[in-house]
Amino acid sequence: MENKRKWRWGKHRWILLLLIILSVIGVNLIAPVQPHIQVAAENLSEKPLFTLPVVGDFYLTNTLTAMLLMDIVIILVALGVRRAAKKNELAPGGVGSVFEMLVEMLYNLTENTAGKYAAKIFPWFATILIVVLFANLLKILPGFETIGFLHPSEHGYATQALGGGWFTLKNTPASDGYVLAPFLRGVSTDLNFTTALALIAVFMIQVIGVQANGARYFEKFINVRTIFKKPLFGVIDFIVGLLELISEFAKILSFTFRLFGNMFAGMVLLAVVGVMLPVFMPSFIMLFELFVGVIQAFVFGMLTMVFMAQATITHNAEAEH
Amino acid sequence: MNGDIVAAAKMIGAGIAMIGALGGGIGVGLSVQGAVQGMARNPDTYGNLLSSMILGIAFSEAIAIYCLVIAFLMLFVV
Numbered sequence: 001m002e003n004k005r006k007w008r009w010g011k012h013r014w015i016l017l018l019l020i021i022l023s024v025i026g027v028n029l030i031a032p033v034q035p036h037i038q039v040a041a042e043n044l045s046e047k048p049l050f051t052l053p054v055v056g057d058f059y060l061t062n063t064l065t066a067m068l069l070m071d072i073v074i075i076l077v078a079l080g081v082r083r084a085a086k087k088n089e090l091a092p093g094g095v096g097s098v099f100e101m102l103v104e105m106l107y108n109l110t111e112n113t114a115g116k117y118a119a120k121i122f123p124w125f126a127t128i129l130i131v132v133l134f135a136n137l138l139k140i141l142p143g144f145e146t147i148g149f150l151h152p153s154e155h156g157y158a159t160q161a162l163g164g165g166w167f168t169l170k171n172t173p174a175s176d177g178y179v180l181a182p183f184l185r186g187v188s189t190d191l192n193f194t195t196a197l198a199l200i201a202v203f204m205i206q207v208i209g210v211q212a213n214g215a216r217y218f219e220k221f222i223n224v225r226t227i228f229k230k231p232l233f234g235v236i237d238f239i240v241g242l243l244e245l246i247s248e249f250a251k252i253l254s255f256t257f258r259l260f261g262n263m264f265a266g267m268v269l270l271a272v273v274g275v276m277l278p279v280f281m282p283s284f285i286m287l288f289e290l291f292v293g294v295i296q297a298f299v300f301g302m303l304t305m306v307f308m309a310q311a312t313i314t315h316n317a318e319a320e321h
Numbered sequence: 322m323n324g325d326i327v328a329a330a331k332m333i334g335a336g337i338a339m340i341g342a343l344g345g346g347i348g349v350g351l352s353v354q355g356a357v358q359g360m361a362r363n364p365d366t367y368g369n370l371l372s373s374m375i376l377g378i379a380f381s382e383a384i385a386i387y388c389l390v391i392a393f394l395m396l397f398v399v
Binding site for chain 2: 037038039109254257258260261262264265268295298299302303306
């Protein structure tokens with residue numbers, strides 16, 4: 001050990017201490033306000049962007065802006081990975097190496113589970129996982145869910161001018177006060193996003209099942225093959241097939257509400273803890289929420305992959321004996 | 322007066338809805354117990370067991386999450 005590490009006082013600990021002291025002072029200057037929590041995404045535009053005849057009005061919601069931001073981030077990362085892969089094909093550096101590791105891990109996982117259909121299943125698995133991962137990790141950006149327009153509301157709070165047209169909410173309820181509609185809000189806390197992902201995943205599970213088994217895939221759901229040969233067990237098989245059909249629809253629900261519930265619960269927890277214990281606790285909760293976000297992204301992709309692998313399995317072989 | 326009763330009922334309903342999280346908690350505990358025992362007896366299976374364990378946790382956690390969603394719907398939507 002020639003280049004022995006010299007002992008020096010690190011400067012990061014002082015930055016951390018300074019931030020803690022600043023947060024104590026800041027909390028005493030402007031008390032944190034319990035945000036207005038609603039399940040639907042807040043509208044940023046007063047008038048609808050456009051109106052479709054049957055579906056209704058479309059507003060610019062704050063989850064939509066967050067999703068556009070997420071798309072931009074994913075595209076930039078993809079371009080970075082592409083450049084790194086072009087520069088050095090064998091060992092891409094920087095962000096390329098991280099994604100090489102991730103993709104390799106995911107592909108090995110798919111190959112272990114799905115076998116020869118891995119190449120067909122893998123793109124869906126990896127795409128869903130990366131989209132949900134970026135959607136959940138985007139909330140480490142400062143100002144996420146905290147900076148936005150102020151809307152007048154009956155249950156609002158009084159405001160205080162900060163200068164330059166910016167205002168902050170004070171912790172004094174006022175009947176003519178305002179509530180915050182943030183510019184950016186976590187994408188997964190919008191039911192539309194999770195429902196869309198769940199519909200895509202479940203639809204593609206059926207498509208991959210049909211590609212693997214042909215039209216016999218649907219025999220899993222409406223099973224009339226054994227009903228004439230063995231009347232009693234045939235009827236049981238038929239009912240089991242109907243239950244399989246119901247469980248396909250249950251998959252949509254469980255995909256949707258698992259992701260939405262986890263991320264929305266995280267948002268509410270962060271808001272409530274931020275009011276009750278505003279100095280230390282939010283950092284820990286935030287860390288935990290990031291962990292939950294990564295786990296949920298993994299679970300969403302993993303479940304899609306496992307269901308797709310299950311759909312490729314033919315049931316004919318075990319039904320014959 | 323009427324609105325107060327409705328507000329109180331919302332809170333109580335949300336609390337009752339979260340009883341269902343009990344089952345989810347038991348389920349998560351059982352699956353982690355099984356996986357960790359397996360890992361302790363055969364450390365080579367760590368990777369396989371970990372992914373299966375997370376998958377099982379996700380399934381049983383989903384039940385608790387449904388309860389949470391119902392509670393949120395009672396508190397913030399209805």
